[in-house]
Amino acid sequence: MAERVYILGGYQTDFAQNWARNGVEIFDMFRDTVQAAFETIDLEPEAVEVAHVGNFAAELFCNQGHLGGFFAALHPAFSGLPASRHEAACASGSIAALAAGADIEAGRYGLAAVIGVEQMRNVPGQEAAENIGPTAMWAGHECLDATYPWPYMFSELAVEYDNRYGLKQEHLAAIAKVNFANAKRNPNAQTRKWVFTEESFAQDDEANPVIEGRIRKQDCGQITDGAACIFLASAAKAGEYAKRRGISIDDLPYIKGWGHRTAPISYAQKIAEGRGTDYVFPHVRGTITDAFARAGINGVDDLDGIETHDCFTSTEYMAIDHFGITAPGESWKAVEAGDIEMSGRIPINASGGLIGLGHPVGATGVRMLLDSYKQVTGTAGDYQIEGAANVATLNIGGSATTTVSFVIGH
Numbered sequence: 308m309a310e311r312v313y314i315l316g317g318y319q320t321d322f323a324q325n326w327a328r329n330g331v332e333i334f335d336m337f338r339d340t341v342q343a344a345f346e347t348i349d350l351e352p353e354a355v356e357v358a359h360v361g362n363f364a365a366e367l368f369c370n371q372g373h374l375g376g377f378f379a380a381l382h383p384a385f386s387g388l389p390a391s392r393h394e395a396a397c398a399s400g401s402i403a404a405l406a407a408g409a410d411i412e413a414g415r416y417g418l419a420a421v422i423g424v425e426q427m428r429n430v431p432g433q434e435a436a437e438n439i440g441p442t443a444m445w446a447g448h449e450c451l452d453a454t455y456p457w458p459y460m461f462s463e464l465a466v467e468y469d470n471r472y473g474l475k476q477e478h479l480a481a482i483a484k485v486n487f488a489n490a491k492r493n494p495n496a497q498t499r500k501w502v503f504t505e506e507s508f509a510q511d512d513e514a515n516p517v518i519e520g521r522i523r524k525q526d527c528g529q530i531t532d533g534a535a536c537i538f539l540a541s542a543a544k545a546g547e548y549a550k551r552r553g554i555s556i557d558d559l560p561y562i563k564g565w566g567h568r569t570a571p572i573s574y575a576q577k578i579a580e581g582r583g584t585d586y587v588f589p590h591v592r593g594t595i596t597d598a599f600a601r602a603g604i605n606g607v608d609d610l611d612g613i614e615t616h617d618c619f620t621s622t623e624y625m626a627i628d629h630f631g632i633t634a635p636g637e638s639w640k641a642v643e644a645g646d647i648e649m650s651g652r653i654p655i656n657a658s659g660g661l662i663g664l665g666h667p668v669g670a671t672g673v674r675m676l677l678d679s680y681k682q683v684t685g686t687a688g689d690y691q692i693e694g695a696a697n698v699a700t701l702n703i704g705g706s707a708t709t710t711v712s713f714v715i716g717h
Contacts (some may be wrong), residue, residue, distance in 0.1 A: 310406075310542065311541070311545075311562075312539050313561045314351065314538070314560050314561065314676065314680045316537070316677075317537035318345075319536075319670075320339075320534050322664055322667065323500075324532055328428075333365060333424065337381065338377070341382075341536050350595065354380045354689040355538070357406045357418075357636045358375070358391075358419065360389040360391070360392040360422055360423075361422070361424070361618045362374050363425060364442060365434075365441070368425075374424070375390035376390070378390040378420070382544060389416075391406070393406055396442075396709060397443070397704045398710070399704065400421075400670055400674070400675075401567075401675070401676075402670025402672070403555060404537070404676055407419035408562060414541075417544040420536065420674075422534060423534065423667070423671065424669055425531075425667035425669040426536040427439075427530050428531070430528060436455050439457065442679070443455065449573065449575075458522040458526075461501075461618065461621045463588070464545045465521035465522070465621040467623070468625070476521070478642045480508040481619040481643075482528075482617070486656050486659055486660045486662040487503060489656055489657055489663055490659025491659075492657050494688070494689075497663075499658065508527055510523070526620040528569070528619060528665075529597075529663075534667065537673055537680065539562075558717075560679075560717055562713055563714045566599075566710075567710070567711045568588045568590045568598030577706065591703070594701075594711065595630055598713060599712075607630050608616055610653060611692055612657055612679075612699075613630060614660070617656060618661050618703075623655065623660070625707075627642070627647065632647075632653055648690050654692050656707065658674075658687075668697070676715065677712060682695040682698045683697065683698055683717060695714035696714070697714060698714075
């Protein structure tokens with residue numbers, strides 16, 4: 308039986324912050340986030356034995372690579388600390404967490420710091436689109452004529468659903484409404500103060516213009532500066548931490564299960580592999596069921612909430628049926644029934660998700676784990692899911708090339 312990997316807690320930045328506008332660099336926020344995480348959970352830096360960084364594109368946005376070295380620079384206790392950086396497009400943070408968990412399961416180290424960090428608002432929007440477009444897909448082979456490559460790619464996913472099963476734009480709009488509404492409850496959400504009208508979610512070319520194909524403005528996740536840090540621990544280290552704080556180790560959640568699959572980088576090849584099967588992306592379904600199996604749960608009915616990758620509304624639409632909330636192609640039923648809302652059968656993205664909370668690419672996977680921790684410890688505040696005991700994540704990189712899912716609980 309593998310060593311349990313406990314989550315001790317952590318910290319995330321306010322995703323509404325614009326770092327460059329506030330005169331801070333990526334290292335400043337890296338340092339401040341890790342230090343704030345220590346303060347938040349009352350942990351000493353000397354307790355950390357290994358560190359992992361999730362980041363996608365610091366070389367492009369900040370002219371900065373080699374982010375593992377930031378740990379040694381931020382505190383004297385970290386000089387000599389083994390640290391590494393992990394990249395898997397939007398799933399970079401989850402890959403960093405998987406690596407940290409593997410360190411603990413293997414017995415190499417007992418306590419790991421994991422940070423996801425991304426600065427993306429320091430360049431114009433078109434330049435940002437060019438930075439995150441070709442680099443996370445098959446460069447030179449896909450979306451060559453698209454102005455905005457990722458909206459185009461996930462418009463193609465909406466088209467695939469429409470061709471297979473039929474897809475109504477109002478169901479995508481309803482997903483956006485839920486996530487923006489949830490974000491208003493989250494004090495760290497980039498869009499918490501944004502104001503919308505009904506026209507904002509309508510097929511209104513002025514209030515909700517088309518970005519690419521089936522994707523309109525409100526269907527899009529938000530470019531964001533942000534960082535999140537969590538601490539993972541072995542049973543022995545978690546027990547020591549709990550004892551010092553006068554709590555039971557049973558009060559600390561752990562990673563009950565995980566799934567990780569990688570598909571061909573080409574979107575067209577992934578779609579071809581799914582043709583003739585029940586699911587548009589069989590490997591995404593497999594990632595989720597791998598996590599369920601490792602967690603020892605029977606399926607989605609054993610979950611109390613989900614933090615899923617909604618870089619676009621079509622991505623969350625895909626996640627709904629791939630999690631098994633509905634039969635394949637019937638995600639609209641969960642949308643219409645209100646199943647995914649805060650008061651519904653299986654709330655999705657209580658945090659606001661990428662659409663409402665924001666999407667600092669390399670930080671998203673770590674942020675999802677932190678929000679799952681908050682939910683199952685009852686510390687999510689105004690966006691708490693009542694009675695949450697088990698929460699799952701789904702984090703995807705590229706056009707669902709890298710897919711990672713976790714189940715967090717007690």
